Amino acid sequence: MPGSFRIGSLFGIEIRLHISWLVIFALVFFTLWQGEYRTSYPFWSQEKRLLVSVITALLFFGSIIAHELSHSLVARHFDMKVSSITLFLLGGVANLRQEPPTAKAEFFMASAGPAMSLLIGLIGLAISNFIDLAQTPSLQVVVAVAAYLGYINLALAAFNMIPGFPLDGGRVLRSAIWAVRHDRSKATPIAARGGQLVAGLFVLWGVVQFQEGGNALWFWPFLLAYFLYNAATQSLNQERVGTLAAGMRVGPLMNTAFTAADPRSTVANVVRDLMLPRHLRAVPVVNGHDFLGLVTTDDVRKIDHERWADTPVDQVMLPAAGLVKLAPEDDLMQALERFTDSAVLPVVRDGRLVGLLDREAVANYIRMRDLYTQSQGAR
Numbered sequence: 001m002p003g004s005f006r007i008g009s010l011f012g013i014e015i016r017l018h019i020s021w022l023v024i025f026a027l028v029f030f031t032l033w034q035g036e037y038r039t040s041y042p043f044w045s046q047e048k049r050l051l052v053s054v055i056t057a058l059l060f061f062g063s064i065i066a067h068e069l070s071h072s073l074v075a076r077h078f079d080m081k082v083s084s085i086t087l088f089l090l091g092g093v094a095n096l097r098q099e100p101p102t103a104k105a106e107f108f109m110a111s112a113g114p115a116m117s118l119l120i121g122l123i124g125l126a127i128s129n130f131i132d133l134a135q136t137p138s139l140q141v142v143v144a145v146a147a148y149l150g151y152i153n154l155a156l157a158a159f160n161m162i163p164g165f166p167l168d169g170g171r172v173l174r175s176a177i178w179a180v181r182h183d184r185s186k187a188t189p190i191a192a193r194g195g196q197l198v199a200g201l202f203v204l205w206g207v208v209q210f211q212e213g214g215n216a217l218w219f220w221p222f223l224l225a226y227f228l229y230n231a232a233t234q235s236l237n238q239e240r241v242g243t244l245a246a247g248m249r250v251g252p253l254m255n256t257a258f259t260a261a262d263p264r265s266t267v268a269n270v271v272r273d274l275m276l277p278r279h280l281r282a283v284p285v286v287n288g289h290d291f292l293g294l295v296t297t298d299d300v301r302k303i304d305h306e307r308w309a310d311t312p313v314d315q316v317m318l319p320a321a322g323l324v325k326l327a328p329e330d331d332l333m334q335a336l337e338r339f340t341d342s343a344v345l346p347v348v349r350d351g352r353l354v355g356l357l358d359r360e361a362v363a364n365y366i367r368m369r370d371l372y373t374q375s376q377g378a379r
Contacts, residue, residue, distance in 0.1 A: 004086050013072050013082055015065065020089035027217075029057040032148070041144065048141075056145050061087060063120050063153050067160075068092040070112035071168075078105035090227050091156075098337045103178035103187075110171035117157035124150025164198030165191035166231045185246075188239040195232030199225040242333050244366050244373070250335050251328035253362055254347045254355030260286035263314035267300055270313050275300070282344035284353050285317045291353040293317035294346060320346070326357055336362065 004018040033053040037044065044052070065085060071094040072082040081097040100106035128147035131139050161169035170191045177187035206221030261270045261283050274283050275297065282296045295317040303311055324338050326347045339345065339359045347355040 004088070010065070010069060011073065013069065014084040016084050016086040018086055018088035021061075021087045024089050024091075025057055025061065028060060029053050032056055036148065037144065041140075052141055052145065056148055059145065059149055060152060063117065063149060064092040064156075066120065067113045067117050067156065068094045070116040071109055074109045074112040075100075075105075078102070078109065080105070080109070090223065098334070099184070100175075103175045103184075106171055106178065107175035110168045110175065114157040114160045114168050117153045117160070121150045121153035121157060124148075124153060126150075162198055163191075164195035164228060164232065165235055166195060167198070167228070170195050170198075170232075185239055185243055189236060192232040192235045192239070195228050195235070199229035199232065202228065240370070241336070241366055244369050245333045245336065248332035249328065250326050250330045250332060250347055250357055251355075253332065253365055254326075254328065254357045255361070256355045258284060258353075258356050260284045260353070261295065261313050263287050263292055263312065263317075265313050266309055267295075267303055267311045267313055267316055268308035270295060271300060271308065281358075282342075282356065283313075284346060284356065285313055286353060289352050291320050291346065291348055291351065293319045294323060294342075294344070296342070296344070320348075328354060332362070 003020070004016040006014055007017050008015050033050055037049050037053060041049065064087060068085045072085060075082050075094070075096055078101065080100060083095045083097055085092060085094050100109060124146045128143045128150060131143050131146075133140055133143060160167055161172070163169040163173040165171060165174060165188070173194060174184070174187045174191035177190055178184050181187060202221040202225035206218060206225065209215050209218035209221060259274055259278070259280075261274060263285050270283055274280055282294050284294055285292045292314060295313050299316045299318065300308075303316060324342070324345055326335050326338070326345050327349060328347055335345070335357060336359070343359045345357045345359075346353055347357055
């Protein structure tokens, strides 16, 4: 997600923080400091209330990480790759590199997050209810923090189980329809339309909040509606792309008329002779029949212009061992899911480069196929 940065990793999964997270952190902190704790514990000092509010807000976002980590670990169990977890304005998201392979996988993956939030909520409420403050008044802060985390995590679990895609409840709904109809492409539109419907209900809720007044967070339902509607619409578009790409292989769409660079060529020569005249974003580096790597325009930009004439291209390229590679017989939709930061992927057979797959070229093909399908349907 653009605008995010790495803060650590858990179980080999990168944890990232989006800049918008600062807004929601400040909002949660201020609500606790000047609202919840100020009303419930007016005898606390200003410094104590501030410190407890910061700790509670951090623990709350820790529980969001636990929620997303549950999704991620279950996804891994079903052989789905998870690139990272990102905290942002509306909570958190586990970034999956592929769709669930089965309805069962999606059901358990989607249920894991709310189940973790439910568990944290019940533990928090249990701690707050079983501590007798009459006998242990020193644990008042523990009770306050545990009670807040208990209620907020139960609310988080309930919210996420709303049956609107891509919320967890929407994914559970899709998995159920998928299991019954044995077709994900038929289940996704139903779940996604549910997400759009829920977004509309959030808009109505926001209008009511605005008209009633007195609620400083009246705009929050509109933000949720915007996120849900866009995400649900994007899911519909992705499923449509999947339908259009169904049955297609990488081979017919790969570029076999590529020009490769010699590893001893300089960056200046590659830019002058290949990238500029042919408008190339990536050039493969080949030594005989061996595919060594790929040099992109982004790689070139990292080198000072003064060094272009003296820098061999094999010192700049992305080595083949670290690249995502395709085979000509790979499914086109699965290939699309493997595009991440790179716009061009090498197609390799038996260690030899046989073609390049360009994401933009694939997108153009799918658009044209969509137009053709619509024209056939209009007849």
